[in-house]
Amino acid sequence: MARLQILELPEGAGDDRPPFVLVVDQVPVDEPGFEALRRDLNEGDVAARIGARAVLVFEETIDIPANEVPVDPDGYPLKIRIEGDFQQFHEQVREEVAKAQAEVADALRQGLR
Template sequence: MTRLQIMELPEGSRDERAPFVLVVDQCPDRWESRAGSGDQLTSHRWREAAQKIGAVDVIVTAETVEIPANELLPVGAFELVGDQAARAANAEDERMREITDALGFDRLQNWDEIVSAIRTQRQVTADGEHMFGEPGYLDPQRCARCGLGRDSWMRQRDTRTCSTVRADAESGHEFRPIGAHDELACLRCRMPRIEWAARRDTPQCDVVRQGGE
C-alpha cells in the first residue's frame, strides 16, 4: 500500500525551517520515479504535490523506505514514558521536601523565604563562607564571622575561607596581606602564614613573639 512520508534534511544557516523531501514508497513499479524517471505524468503530479507542501524534492519508489524519525512507538511505550515521568516527578518532589525541611520552611507557604535562603547560601558559598554586608554588623565591608575585609577577598589578596581565618585566629595570629606580593603574615609577630602552617607545632603568636625577644 502506497505510503507518504516526510524525510527532513540538514538545516542550513539561512533556512527558516528544516528542508524536507516527500517520500512516496511501496508504489507500483510503473509509478516509480525520481528526478524525471518513470511515468512522466505521475512524476509531474508528485512533484507538483511536493511543491505545494514546501518539499525540496520528491522520491517515488516501489521499495519500502524506513525513516527512523517517523517510526511509531510500540504499544505500551506511552505508558512506560508516563511511568518514568511520574517517578522523576516524585523524586524531584522528595528532594524539594528534603531541602525545605533542612531549611526549616513550609514549602506550601514560604516560597519567597525559601528562594531568598537559597540565594543567600549560594552567595555565601561564592564568598568562601564569609558573611559580608550582614545587617547590624559594625562594618558591612568585613565578614561578620571572622572580620576579613571584603576588599582583600575580592581582590584575591587573601583567599582564605571563613573557617580557615577563624582557625588561624585561634592561634592568636592576625594574618593579613603584607608587602609588595601580598604575602600573608601575622601583624603582631610578622611570621609568614605559609611558614606557620608548614610547622607541625603551629606555634601561638605569643610564643613566636617571646622567642623573638
Template sequence: MARLQILELPEGAGDDRPPFVLVIDQARVEDFYPSADGESIWQAFQERVATEDPLQRIADQIGARAVLVFEETIDIPANQGQPRSLREQQEHWLNQAEDYLHASRLGRKTTDG
C-alpha cells in the same frame, strides 16, 4: 497502495521552517498515472514526464526539498520510533536508497523490505 513518509533534514542557516523530503514508497506507476484514452500506463507516464516534472511540482506545492518515489518499501527509522541520532537515521536511509538504486540498475529487486 502507496505510503507517504516524511524524512526530516538538518536545518540550514536560511531555513525559515524545518526542511524535509517526502518519501512515497510501495508506489506503482498506475497510482500516479492512470491509463486514459486507450494509452498504456507507461505511455501516459512517458508523455507526462516529458512535459513536466510532476514530483518537483508536488515538492514545490508542499514546501519539500524533494519528492522521492520507490516501488519497494523504504524503511525510515525515525518514522518507526526507533531511537537513533539524526546522523544515524540519515546514514541508514541513504544506505538503503543506494542499495535500492544499485539493485535497480542491475535489474534486481531488493530483499530488504
C-alpha cells in the same frame, strides 16, 4: 497502496521551518494513480507546492529509521514523559525577587529622605 513518509533534514541557517523530503514508497506502477503522480513529478511542482526539498518515489518499501515509533507490549505507541528539575530555577527566581524587592525598598528609603 502507496505510503507517504517525511524525512526531516538538518536545519540550515536560513531555514524558517525544518526542511524535509517527501518519500512515497510501495507505489504500484501499473495503477492509473501512478501516471498522475509521475506527471506531477515531471512538471516539478509537487515539491514546491508542499514545501519539500525533494520528492522520492519507490516501488519498494523504504523504511526510514527516524520515523519508527516505539510501541509498548500491547502494540500501542509508547509515550515518554520528561519532567524537568526546576529546583535550581525556583531558587534563582527567589533570589532575583528578593534582590528586586531590596532595590525597591532602598529606592523608597532614599526618596523619603
